[in-house]
Amino acid sequence: MTNTEVFLQQLIYGLSNGMIIALVALGYTMVYGIVELINFAHGDVFTLGGFLTLTIVGVLGAAAIIEPGALGESSHWLLLLGLVIAAGVFCGGLNLAINRIVYKPLRSAPKLTQLVAAIGVSFILVNIALFWGGAPMKVFGGGNAAAASKDFPEILEGSNLLGDSSNVVLRLEDIAIFAVTIPLMIGLTLFVKKTRLGRGMRATAQNPIAAKLMGIDTDRVIAATFLIGGFLGGAASVMWSVYNNTISFQMGFRAGMDAFTAAVLGGIGSLPGAMVGGVLIGLIRAMSDQYIETRWTNVVVFGVLILILIFRPSGLLGLKQREKV
Amino acid sequence: MSALLEVQNIVAGYGSIEVLHQVSLEVHEGEIVTLIGGNGAGKSTSLMCISGIVPLRGGEIRFAGERISGVGEGIRADKLVGRGLVQVPEGRRIFPRMTVLENLMMGAYGRDDKAGIAADLEKVYALFDILKARSSQLGGTLSGGEQQMLAIGRAILSKPRLLMMDEPSMGIAPILVSKIFAAVRELNRGGLTILLVEQNARAALKLARRGYVLETGRVTLTDDASKLLVDPRVREAYLGDG
Numbered sequence: 045m046t047n048t049e050v051f052l053q054q055l056i057y058g059l060s061n062g063m064i065i066a067l068v069a070l071g072y073t074m075v076y077g078i079v080e081l082i083n084f085a086h087g088d089v090f091t092l093g094g095f096l097t098l099t100i101v102g103v104l105g106a107a108a109i110i111e112p113g114a115l116g117e118s119s120h121w122l123l124l125l126g127l128v129i130a131a132g133v134f135c136g137g138l139n140l141a142i143n144r145i146v147y148k149p150l151r152s153a154p155k156l157t158q159l160v161a162a163i164g165v166s167f168i169l170v171n172i173a174l175f176w177g178g179a180p181m182k183v184f185g186g187g188n189a190a191a192a193s194k195d196f197p198e199i200l201e202g203s204n205l206l207g208d209s210s211n212v213v214l215r216l217e218d219i220a221i222f223a224v225t226i227p228l229m230i231g232l233t234l235f236v237k238k239t240r241l242g243r244g245m246r247a248t249a250q251n252p253i254a255a256k257l258m259g260i261d262t263d264r265v266i267a268a269t270f271l272i273g274g275f276l277g278g279a280a281s282v283m284w285s286v287y288n289n290t291i292s293f294q295m296g297f298r299a300g301m302d303a304f305t306a307a308v309l310g311g312i313g314s315l316p317g318a319m320v321g322g323v324l325i326g327l328i329r330a331m332s333d334q335y336i337e338t339r340w341t342n343v344v345v346f347g348v349l350i351l352i353l354i355f356r357p358s359g360l361l362g363l364k365q366r367e368k369v
Numbered sequence: 370m371s372a373l374l375e376v377q378n379i380v381a382g383y384g385s386i387e388v389l390h391q392v393s394l395e396v397h398e399g400e401i402v403t404l405i406g407g408n409g410a411g412k413s414t415s416l417m418c419i420s421g422i423v424p425l426r427g428g429e430i431r432f433a434g435e436r437i438s439g440v441g442e443g444i445r446a447d448k449l450v451g452r453g454l455v456q457v458p459e460g461r462r463i464f465p466r467m468t469v470l471e472n473l474m475m476g477a478y479g480r481d482d483k484a485g486i487a488a489d490l491e492k493v494y495a496l497f498d499i500l501k502a503r504s505s506q507l508g509g510t511l512s513g514g515e516q517q518m519l520a521i522g523r524a525i526l527s528k529p530r531l532l533m534m535d536e537p538s539m540g541i542a543p544i545l546v547s548k549i550f551a552a553v554r555e556l557n558r559g560g561l562t563i564l565l566v567e568q569n570a571r572a573a574l575k576l577a578r579r580g581y582v583l584e585t586g587r588v589t590l591t592d593d594a595s596k597l598l599v600d601p602r603v604r605e606a607y608l609g610d611g
Contacts, residue, residue, distance in 0.1 A: 240478070247464055247475050254462035256422060259450030259479040259527065363466070 049211045054330040060218045060287060062326020063225040067280035068303035069310070069318035070232065071139075071273030077249040077313035078269045080155065081147065084162040087300020088169035089138050089274055093131040093281030094291040095176045098196055100130055102183030120200055121220075124286065127199075128224055131278035139274025140267055147270075148263070173293035193292040196285045217287050224283055228276060229319055236315065241268055249313065302329070302345075309349055311362020320360060373398045373433060373562055374419065374454075374531055380427030381418050388414045390586045391428065396531060401553070401563045403573040403594065405607055406583035412566040413459050415583070416533050419564075420456045421446035433530065451479050453530030457537065459566075461520040465509025469500055472508045472519055476526030486526065493522035496552050514545030521552065532556065533564045538572065550576055570607035574598045582607070 045053070068090055075083045104123075146165055150158050178190030185192060200216040236242040244265045247255040255262050284299060285291050302325050310321025325345060332344040352360065372395040381389045388411045396402045404412050417423040419430055421443055430438040432454055437444045444452075464472050473493060477486045494501040497518040503511065508519060517537055524532055534553070538546045550572055557563050567573035574580055574594040582590035582603060590602065597603045 243471075243475065244478065246467065247478075250464040250466055251462050253422060254458060254464065255475075256446040257420060257450065257456050257458055257462070258475045258523070259447045261445070261447045 045211045050334065052212045054334045055327070056212070056214055056218055058327035058330030059323065060221045060326070061329065062323035063221050064280050064284050064287065064322075065299065065302045065306050065325050066319045066322025067225050067228065067276050067283070068299055069306040069322045070229075070315060071277045072300075072304050073307040073310070073312055073314060073318040074245075074269050074273045076307070077315075078245060078266055079147070079151070081158050081162060082304070083139075083147075083270075083273075084159070084300075085142055085165035085169055086139070086273065086277060087296035087303070088166050088173065089135050089142075089296070090277045090281045090284075090299055091173045091291075091293060091296030092138065092169060092176070093135040093278040094196075094285045094295055095173055095293075096134050096278075097127050097131050097282050097285050098183050098194055098291055099176075099179070099181065100127060101197060101199070102181045124199060124220060124224075124282070127282045127286075128279045131282045132275040133278070135278030135281065136271045136273075136275035139270040139277070143267060143270040148266075170293060170297075173296075177293055191293060193290050196289045196291055198289065199286050221283050221287060224279060228279060232272070232276070233315065235272075241265065245269060302326075305345060305349055309352055309359055311359030313363065314359070314361045317359055317361035324360075371434060372396060372431075374564065375431040376415070376419065376428070377430070378428035379415070379418055379425055379430065381414055381423050381425055383423075387426070388586050389418070392583065392586065392588055393428075394581050394588065394591070396562060396564050398562055399557075399560065400579065401557050401565060401577040403565045403567055403570075403577035403580045404583055405567055405570040405573055405580060405603075407568070407607075409585070410583040411586045412583055413535050416456055416458075416535050416564075416566060419533060420454065421449050447479075450527055453528060454533075455524045455527040455529035455531070456533040457517075457520045457524045457535065459535035459539065461513075461516045463508040463511075463516050463519050463523070465507065467508055468505050469508060469511070469519055470504040473500070473504075473523050473526050476523035477528075480526075480528065485528070489526050489528065493525050496525075496555065497522055512542075512545075514541045514549070517541055517545070517549055518552075521549070525556070529561060531562045531564060533566070535566045536568060537565070538567060538569045546572070570603070571598070574603075 071086045072083060075081060142165055146161050147158060150161055174190050177184055177194065178187045180187035184194055200220055204210060205214045205216065205219070206212055236245060244255065244260045245268070247258060247260055248262045248265045252262055284295065303322065306321035306325040307318045309324060310317025328345055328348055329341055332341040336344060374396040376392060376394045378391040378393055379389055380387065380391060392411065392415055394404065404415065406412050414423055418425060418438070421438060425438050425440050425443070427440060429436055432452065437449060464475060467475070473490060480486055499515055500518060500522055503515065508516065511519060521537070537549050553563060553565065554576060565573055565577060574597050577594040580592065580594045580597045581588050590597065590600070592600065
């Protein structure tokens with residue numbers, strides 16, 4: 045491989061991973077923007093999305109379904125779309141339930157109480173994932189080793205889209221990631237800008253009391269934020285599983301850490317910030333893995349984060365200062 | 370004539386601190402009523418109770434003949450706005466990262482009557498022409514006085530039956546204060562009922578028909594505004610004529 049080819053390859057890896065991170069980061073940043081809570085459970089909601097996806101694939105017998113002819117040429121795309129919707133609805137619903145059961149009763153409690161509650165929810169979800177991993181299904185290894193990583197079957201065909209002679213590999217999975225994440229991001233942006241509920245979200249994020257005085261049902265707006273953030277996390281979990289061909293009860297810890305870092309890097313509370321931050325983290329990881337060394341990658345990522353926070357404390361696209369009233 | 374707003378013996382507070390001890394007041398259709406008093410007297414808390422943001426610990430509130438809040442019950446804040454109970458809060462609370470026009474349209478959040486909204490928007494622009502000139506500017510970039518005009522304009526787009534204003538003169542250049550008070554008078558002449566909370570007692574009493582004096586959570590005086598203006602107790606405590 046030439047130097048250029050190596051670089052291009054890392055660019056593809058970085059962008060693909062970065063788009064997934066960005067999708068998860070949106071869930072962190074939306075919730076923070078509206079209730080000033082770092083939802084530590086978000087990464088674990090993502091994990092459960094991965095487990096649900098593998099369960100569905102196992103129940104359906106994915107191999108049979110994606111065989112050409114079962115649903116025609118586009119069967120694997122239909123399966124992918126179905127999984128994204130299923131995991132999205134599941135994670136959205138789960139996030140909604142967490143908000144209703146845990147966060148809403150604590151809304152006027154001190155921020156630290158809410159934060160500890162979020163960490164508690166995170167532990168509960170990790171253990172549910174561990175339990176789920178012991179399910180007696182073939183795709184879960186027959187339930188023998190709950191904590192082990194589970195293989196995720198190949199849903200999209202693996203040939204190189206740039207041709208067999210090309211050293212740079214662009215897989216269908218890379219395209220799928222863009223095909224799923226970009227419309228979701230555009231959809232979210234339009235939703236927040238154009239719809240009544242979206243305007244209610246922006247208002248609640250900027251001044252919750254004023255929002256109530258405008259006739260906005262802020263509880264409903266907050267619930268919708270959790271729902272949408274969860275949906276994006278669920279969609280991301282499907283793409284992550286399909287891309288990496290493996291899931292584990294810890295997948296949300298790593299992805300969540302990257303995504304949270306991305307949200308802070310981009311400016312927590314800012315939607316474009318989370319998108320830019322996610323892609324940047326993906327690229328930095330890929331380049332560091334290639335040009336520095338894998339074991340230094342975490343150091344590089346957090347080093348960049350610290351540097352940016354020193355010179356721009358509110359992140360790349362963050363607000364200069366929270367408005368005080 | 371029955372009152373548009375009746376506040377009866379309300380008690381409210383935050384945590385272990387009781388701020389209002391049995392406050393009662395009334396606002397009749399078409400009036401400007403002012404609530405004056407020093408810092409911490411409970412003026413803002415009174416408005417927040419009426420708006421349904423701060424829950425009652427005692428007493429009840431009736432609006433347009435209907436009971437809207439009692440102890441442990443009441444109509445939610447966001448629903449009260451739709452009934453025409455609208456507040457311009459202390460410190461303005463505009464949305465800093467929305468444009469002036471977006472801010473104004475947030476006032477019409479619960480409305481679907483496009484023609485009515487457009488008419489009210491023109492009304493606001495007629496009242497404060499600067500808002501039209503700045504309609505695409507971000508709210509956070511306006512001066513304090515312009516933000517106050519924006520907050521009032523936003524409230525007008527909520528189609529108020531009763532407009533409650535909390536310290537509209539606070540922290541604003543004197544020239545803009547008189548402009549804002551003139552606008553309040555004009556709105557009232559157009560038929561709008563107004564409950565005005567002010568520390569600037571003289572200006573408020575000159576504008577209002579009746580007034581209430583609130584001291585440490587209790588109404589200590591109430592009368593026609595013209596009488597309060599010459600009342601020695603008011604003059605000494607609030608008009609600086611001691």
